[in-house]
Amino acid sequence: MFTLRRAVAADAAAVRALVRAAYAKWVPVIGREPKPMGADYAKAVVEHRVDLAWLGDELAALIETIDGADHLLIENVAVAPDFQGRGLGRFMMAHAERLAAERGYGELRLYTNKMFAENVRLYLALGYRIDREEESALGVTVHMSKSLSAAVV
DSSP states (O other), X not given: OOXXXXXXXXXXXXXXXXXXXXXXXXXXXXXXXXXXXGOOHHHHHHHSEEEEEEETTXXXXXXXXXXXXXXXXXXXXEEOGGGTTSSHHHHHXXXXXXXXXXXXXXXXXXXXXXXXXXXXXXXXXXXXXXXXEEEETTEEEEEEEEEOTTTXX
16 A cells, blocks of 8 residues: 655655656657656755655655645656556546645646657546647647536535
8 A cells, every 4th residue: 555745855866766767758759858857856845745655665656736826736746667557646646636625726737748648648537628738849738727626525
């Protein structure tokens, strides 16, 4: 069984290592390192909420969220390669929904690279909708959101 806990400053190196391992598969797809691979996790674990899923002493997954004015932004969700395909991504996304509901938000938002097609499919399957696509020098960013109004009773 996985245990969840909030990251602290001492977890920054482990967070960075997990993210780099989880996103490595996308480098050949987009021809560069995805932005999360170069993020400053020493700063992120202090300024954002980063929740970690552990199996024993192994860091299996994480989700990074940021409070918005009227929504919770999912900045990053990553699953260690050895734990992919076990439903941990869905588990972490459900955790974010619980956090949003606890904080009184009616909406979650996220964004992803359009080339990460399996991620876009997962988010659609979880009830997210595509709000817009934005082109930049880095590719096409897909902005998605999910209303919690129907889920919150």
